[in-house]
Structures are given as structure tokens and as C-alpha cells.
Amino acid sequence: MIEILESGPFNTVQDLxxxxxxxxxxxxxxxxxxxAVRIGNILVGNDESAAAIExxxxxxSLRFEQRVVFAVTGADGNPHLDGSELLPWCAHVAEPGQVxxxxxxPRLARSYIxxxxxxxxxxxxxxxxxxxxxxxxGNAGRPLAKADRIAVGExxxxxxxxxxxxxxxxxxxALRDVFPAAVDGTLPIRALxxxxxxxxxxxxxxxxxxxxxxxxxxxxxxxxLSGEPITPTASIEMRSHGVVPGVIQVPPGGxxxxxxxxxxxxxxxxxxxxxxxxDLWRLGQARIGARLSFLRSTHAEARAVxxxxxxxxxxxxxxxxMVKRALKAMA
Amino acid sequence: xxxxxxxxxxxxxxxPATKSQARVSSIGARSFLLEAPGDFDxxxxxxxxxxxxxxxxxxxxxxxxxxxxxxxxxFKETPEDPDAVVARLLQAWENARSxxxxxxxxxxxxxxxGEYATDLPALCDLSGLSDREVVRxxxxxxxxxxxxxxxxxxGYLHGLDPRIYMPRKTVPSLKMPKGCVTIGGMQTxxxxxxxxxxxxxxxxxxxxxFDPTSPTPATMAPGDTVRFLPAGIEL
Numbered sequence: 001m002i003e004i005l006e007s008g009p010f011n012t013v014q015d016l017x018x019x020x021x022x023x024x025x026x027x028x029x030x031x032x033x034x035x036a037v038r039i040g041n042i043l044v045g046n047d048e049s050a051a052a053i054e055x056x057x058x059x060x061s062l063r064f065e066q067r068v069v070f071a072v073t074g075a076d077g078n079p080h081l082d083g084s085e086l087l088p089w090c091a092h093v094a095e096p097g098q099v100x101x102x103x104x105x106p107r108l109a110r111s112y113i114x115x116x117x118x119x120x121x122x123x124x125x126x127x128x129x130x131x132x133x134x135x136x137x138g139n140a141g142r143p144l145a146k147a148d149r150i151a152v153g154e155x156x157x158x159x160x161x162x163x164x165x166x167x168x169x170x171x172x173x174a175l176r177d178v179f180p181a182a183v184d185g186t187l188p189i190r191a192l193x194x195x196x197x198x199x200x201x202x203x204x205x206x207x208x209x210x211x212x213x214x215x216x217x218x219x220x221x222x223x224x225l226s227g228e229p230i231t232p233t234a235s236i237e238m239r240s241h242g243v244v245p246g247v248i249q250v251p252p253g254g255x256x257x258x259x260x261x262x263x264x265x266x267x268x269x270x271x272x273x274x275x276x277x278x279d280l281w282r283l284g285q286a287r288i289g290a291r292l293s294f295l296r297s298t299h300a301e302a303r304a305v306x307x308x309x310x311x312x313x314x315x316x317x318x319x320x321x322m323v324k325r326a327l328k329a330m331a
Numbered sequence: 332x333x334x335x336x337x338x339x340x341x342x343x344x345x346x347p348a349t350k351s352q353a354r355v356s357s358i359g360a361r362s363f364l365l366e367a368p369g370d371f372d373x374x375x376x377x378x379x380x381x382x383x384x385x386x387x388x389x390x391x392x393x394x395x396x397x398x399x400x401x402x403x404x405x406f407k408e409t410p411e412d413p414d415a416v417v418a419r420l421l422q423a424w425e426n427a428r429s430x431x432x433x434x435x436x437x438x439x440x441x442x443x444x445g446e447y448a449t450d451l452p453a454l455c456d457l458s459g460l461s462d463r464e465v466v467r468x469x470x471x472x473x474x475x476x477x478x479x480x481x482x483x484x485x486g487y488l489h490g491l492d493p494r495i496y497m498p499r500k501t502v503p504s505l506k507m508p509k510g511c512v513t514i515g516g517m518q519t520x521x522x523x524x525x526x527x528x529x530x531x532x533x534x535x536x537x538x539x540x541f542d543p544t545s546p547t548p549a550t551m552a553p554g555d556t557v558r559f560l561p562a563g564i565e566l
Contacts, residue, residue, distance in 0.1 A: 024549040195356035242396030242403030266480030274359035302360035
């Protein structure tokens with residue numbers, strides 16, 4: 001068991017999401033930074049799709065009631081175990097009674113806590129993710145609160161961890177060549193023009209050339225962007241159609257909305273662009289107030305990035321397996 | 332990327348000459364939206380259902396989501412040749428024969444009027460009909476579920492009598508209760524969640540239509556027939 005000691009209003013249990021039910025109106029949900037969840041799970045020896053705690057309101061703390069392997073991935077900033085600072089992106093062992101605390105990270109938005117054996121939470125429609133809108137999944141369909149207790153699954157590998165922990169080179173560093181760095185504090189996000197792009201005419205160019213700011217009216221459902229409003233040359237009524245995370249819709253006010261993990265399943269606003277899927281985790285780590293700009297990308301580029309990420313994850317998986325096997329052999 | 336077909340529309344269907352070509356556009360790198368040409372009607376929707384069944388057999392496809400005379404397809408990974416995907420989709424659309432899904436019939440008891448029917452007076456003003464007539468026209472019609480979306484289990488129903496069409500609100504109601512029976516433009520439906528809603532409420536249904544723990548969580552499915560039964564009328 002783990003017990004939540006301190007939590008803000010928007011921290012939830014998330015895994016890699018609940019795809020496959022958009023056709024009955026159910027959002028996929030899932031972590032805003034799925035890459036961090038995959039790496040965290042590999043480090044603690046779980047299946048990549050095990051559930052983790054997504055922390056986006058800090059500070060957050062919990063007490064481990066049993067001996068457990070855990071890792072904190074995602075945001076920058078170091079976790080503390082009983083007050084001593086630990087490396088992030090690293091598997092550690094916690095003893096019963098020890099307290100893990102996450103403080104406000106310096107730049108990024110979301111941290112993930114993975115535990116060996118995974119969070120033992122019922123699977124609803126193929127996932128343990130919290131559907132806040134539907135009120136099901138995760139921790140009884142609601143955010144975590146002080147005094148909540150969550151069961152931890154059985155961990156067969158706990159003895160196989162080196163005493164000093166098992167760390168990984170984080171994606172932002174290992175994949176530096178594939179993810180362009182922020183320029184003067186503005187994060188570049190790659191996107192492709194979408195269905196109604198041409199309807200925006202010159203405002204379409206303004207969409208790509210300006211710097212947008214993530215407004216305070218942003219959450220796991222969508223990021224509202226502030227900037228110079230853009231409007232289509234004609235007002236059109238769209239028939240309702242399926243949408244996915246990353247779609248950038250422009251409501252009548254002219255300030256775009258990027259749909260995120262809890263994206264609506266259907267939409268009708270004109271779509272100017274769609275963020276390429278492998279850049280979504282970077283958006284998931286961007287905070288309210290952060291600046292970003294959109295880079296016009298291509299399917300070929302999206303594919304290249306997708307493959308680079310897959311190679312990185314494979315590499316982490318193989319290496320961590322090898323290290324654990326070697327340690328087991330020496331034991 | 333936006334593409335239209337150069338071929339003429341299928342001979343099997345009469346498609347308005349003005350807008351005869353299907354359109355494919357992309358959302359991100361893995362999702363493609365095909366929009367049917369022509370009117371918002373059952374003929375177009377039947378071909379969308381047929382297309383949805385065709386693409387279900389594609390091994391590289393992760394999900395497909397039928398919308399209102401359109402279909403969103405999500406691939407497992409970014410396709411190597413997006414133009415080939417567009418061509419494949421348009422070809423499948425050309426070959427899609429109109430099918431009718433064999434749906435079930437769902438009867439939904441409705442309390443018309445009363446405290447939940449916040450927009451009934453406005454609909455009377457707009458249509459020039461009495462509240463009694465509006466309610467009669469609404470419950471006498473037979474509806475088809477075109478697609479699900481926007482909230483878990485929410486069905487977009489087609490078949491509303493044009494006399495009671497009512498545009499969506501420019502300012503949505505902030506907290507419309509779950510169960511409200513609503514009209515949005517030429518569609519009707521039942522609100523599945525309490526929350527912001529731009530549709531117009533004329534009544535209330537107590538039937539539960541979504542259960543996440545059931546093997547078939549949504550009561551409604553595309554192709555189903557829906558009838559509203561007046562359980563009570565409070566005018």
C-alpha cells in the first residue's frame with residue numbers, strides 16, 4: 001500500500017490511455033507525458049502500460065507502507081525520500097514508512113511516480129487511467145486526495161535492483177537531436193496543416209509565424225493559446241467529426257485550442273493544424289504561461305521522430321534487462 | 332494535406348452535382364478524416380457505415396470513428412506514404428455500397444416539460460408552435476443513431492422534424508443536467524453528463540445509457556432506432 005499524505009487538486013492515476021472507445025464517445029485519457037510513464041515502468045521492471053501517478057499540482061507526498069521499487073520520471077527537479085535528494089529517471093528502493101516528496105519542478109509541468117508491480121487498480125475498458133469527465137477508472141474516477149490509500153501489485157524483481165539504483169539518460173538529453181530545443185524560451189512544436197487550414201488565408205501564416213502563450217484556462221482536456229487572434233475568411237458550420245489529441249481547433253474568438261490527453265472525441269470547430277503525435281509529450285510538459293511556436297512538419301519527419309523514440313525506448317528496455325540479469329547472476 | 336478525388340461519384344447513389352467529391356484531410360500524422368460529399372442525410376451516413384466496416388479489416392489501422400457523414404481513421408503508426416493512404420481511403424469510399432445497419436430499437440421514456448425543459452418556451456417562440464405540438468412532434472418521430480461521440484455513450488440522433496429544428500446556443504448552458512433531452516440544430520439527443528451544453532433542453536430521461544463496467548458500455552450503437560415515449564408531460 002501507499003498512502004497519499006499531500007496532494008493538489010489535479011493529480012490522478014494514469015497509464016498509456018484507453019484508446020479504442022472514441023467511437024462510443026470515450027476519451028482515451030492517459031498520461032500527458034506517455035514517454036515518461038513508459039521509461040518509469042521499464043526502470044521499475046513493469047510492463048510499459050502499468051499505471052503511474054501523474055503529479056501536476058505540487059507539492060505532493062506519499063508514504064510507502066511496504067518495501068517497494070519506485071522511479072520518478074517526467075518533470076525536472078529532484079524527488080526527496082525522507083528528506084534526502086534522489087536522482088530522477090532512476091529506480092530506487094523505499095523501505096516501509098519512508099516518505100517520498102515532490103516539490104514544484106523548476107521548468108516542466110508533470111512528474112510520474114512508477115512503482116514495481118504497478119498500482120493495483122481495476123482495469124476499466126482496457127485501462128487504469130482516470131476518466132475525470134466520465135467519473136470512472138483510476139482512483140474511483142476522481143483525483144487523488146490526502147489519506148487515499150492505493151494497493152501496489154506484486155513485484156517479482158525487487159531483489160534485482162542495484163543498491164545505488166538504476167538510472168537512465170532522460171529523453172530530453174538522449175533524444176536531443178530529434179527534439180529541437182526551445183529558442184529564447186519558445187518551445188517549437190511540430191504540426192501538420194489540418195482540414196480547414198486554407199480557410200484562414202493570411203491568418204494561416206500568422207498562426208505559424210507568431211509566438212503563442214499557454215493560457216491559464218488550460219488543463220488535461222485542452223490548452224487554450226493566447227496571441228493575436230486568427231479568423232477564417234468565411235464562417236462555416238462543420239458537421240461533428242472525430243478528433244484526437246493534438247488537433248488545433250479555432251473557436252469563433254480566434255484563439256486556438258490544442259486538444260490534449262482528455263481530448264473530446266468529437267468536434268466541429270475549424271481545424272487549422274494537428275500536432276504530430278511524437279511531439280505531444282513535450283506539449284504535455286509545457287506549463288501554463290509557457291511560450292510556444294508551431295513548425296510546419298511533414299509525415300516523413302513525424303515518422304523519423306517516431307522511429308528514433310522507438311529505438312530509444314528499446315535501448316532502455318534491453319539495457320535495464322541486461323543489468324538486472326547480470327546482478328542476479330552475481331547474487 | 333487535403334485531397335479530393337478526380338473520379339466521378341459512384342453511379343449507385345445520386346449525389347448533388349454541386350459538391351460531388353469526398354474530401355480527405357489529416358489531423359497530426361496518423362489520423363485522416365474523410366468527409367462525404369452532399370447532404371446530411373441517411374444515404375450518406377449509410378455509405379459512411381459501409382466505409383467504416385471496410386477499413387476495420389485494414390491491418391495497419393488502430394481505430395475508426397464514424398461521425399456525421401464523415402469518418403476519422405487512426406493508423407497504428409505514421410504512414411510512409413500519406414498520399415497512398417488518401418488514395419486508398421478515396422478508393423474505399425468509391426467502392427462503399429450503401430448498407431443499412433441492423434440495429435436494435437431503444438425506447439426512452441421522457442418527462443417532457445417541467446423544470447428540465449429550460450428551452451421549451453424559446454423553441455415555441457422560434458417555431459410558432461404550442462408546447463403541446465412541439466412535444467407531440469418530437470415523440471412521434473422515429474430516430475436513427477448516426478454516430479456516437481462528444482461524451483461517453485452520447486448518440487447523435489437523426490430524424491428530427493424540421494419544424495422543431497433549433498440552432499445551438501451561442502452561449503452554452505453552464506451546467507445542464509445529465510438526462511436532459513435536447514435539440515441541437517437538426518439533431519436531437521440525451522445529455523450523458525452534467526456540464527456545459529449548447530443544445531436546447533425540452534425534457535428529461537432517466538434511462539441510464541452508459542455503464543463503463545459493462546462489456547458493451549454504450550446502450551446506443553450506430554444504426555439503432557430510437558423512440559421517445561412520453562412518460563409525463565408537464566406543460
